[in-house]
Amino acid sequence: MSPTRTAPLTNTDVAALDTAHVFHSWSAQKTLNPLALAGGSGSTVWDHEGRTYLDFSSQLVNTNIGHQHPRLIGAIKEQLDILTTVAPSHANHTRAVAAQKILSHAPSTMDKVFFTNGGADANENAIRMARLHTGRDKVISRYRSYHGNTGAAIVATGDWRRIPNEYSRGHVHVFGPYLYRSEFWAETPEQEAERALQHLRRTVELEGPQSIAAMLLETVPGTAGILLPPPGYLEGVRALCDQHGIVLILDEVMAGFGRTGDWFALDAFNVRPDLITFAKGVNSGYVPVGGVIISEEISATFNDRVFPGGLTYSGHPLAAASVVASIEAFEQENIVENAARIGADHLEPGLKALAARHEFIGEVRGRGVFWALELVEDRTTRKPVNAGFMGKLKTELLNRGLLPFIADNRVHVVPPAVVTPEEVRQALAIYDDALTAVS
Incomplete structure (x- = not known):
């Protein structure tokens, strides 16, 4: 019309x-x-x-x-004539190509993609992977954040929506950098980064590093205010995670796939996460889809160990077709x-x-x-x-x-x-x- x-x-x-x-x-x-x-x-x-x-x-x-976008519409229609749905246990060419194309724009340390139905269950499964990989329980996230409306994702969230929904265990919140409304009396971006990292470092020490499975951070907090991390902050988080064997999850659900002018927002910073969550921009929501991009190390954890998670529509062929078409359009246009x-x-x-x-x-x-x-x-x-x-x-x-x-x-x-x-x-x-x- x-x-x-x-x-x-x-x-x-x-x-x-x-x-x-x-x-x-x-x-x-x-x-x-x-x-x-x-x-x-x-x-x-x-x-x-x-x-x-x-x-x-x-x-x-x-x-x-x-x-x-005509390329995405055409790809979905074409897939409708081939195969409209398939169980995630089967190999499917469209799903495999979608994962391959996503990985082609992710850091070279990333190995596989676990597909979900959206961003919330992407974060949910990333938390699960981190806990199983480390054998630890706690997850640190920020007060100014939004990670989704499922059990652990909403409790990891840092805004008012968490409070009526706190049914998940093991979550700790910290203040992240936000110079305009600094919690650390900072006057420069460098001070804000240094003091936010010290706050995070002390939280890790007092919570017990051996109990912390993951840090879950939006690379650029979106709904919380589009808060670009100051120089050195994400690099400092990565170093702290490496020091204590903590999994770094970067939530790119809103910031990924061109939103910041990069394929992933993390591309503008000297940081490589262990897990990346995505949804939204990967296919512009034409068909519900999200996922977790998994590092080689965490992927290897489940080579001989069952990952206790899955979804009926994981890598749904209509969604996968839209992902392939979207990434090709991003590349060619x-x-x-x-x-x-x-x-x-x-x-x-x-x-x-x-x-x-x-x-x-x-x-x-x-x-x-x-x-x-x-x-x-x-x-x-x-x-x-x-x-x-x-x-x-x-x-x-x-x-x-x-x-x-x-x-x-x-x-x-x-x-x-x-x-x-x-x-x-x-x-x-x-x-x-x-x-x-x-x-």
């Missing part, structure tokens, strides 16, 4: 049917008023009445390749390079120009197509703007034809990696107008 075609349904029809029968995540159901979307193409979506929106949310920061160029040449200067015009933008931070505007009442005190302000801003952005990603007192500027300079120019003008309207 094109954005100009008259739809047989109205937005009100669809929203009413949805709220009558669909139970929504992270929501009080009675007050829901969901935006009804009918279709999309590239960086644009539209509703049932033909109104278009620039999708600068990438839905849940996952449509890295954009909406309805220079999509990762486009994300890096858009970030450096358009988003970074454009967002910093917005900050120069709007006093309540406290900080601009990001990389590639992964940016955040942190909004404050006062730049000196850095007091966050309130929820009412953010609600009004969201309304102004939607009214102007931009679908935003709003988290706490931040606007996350996270378009697809295929976004064009002209679309960025349009979006920046909308952000400018909306910020002016609410000021």
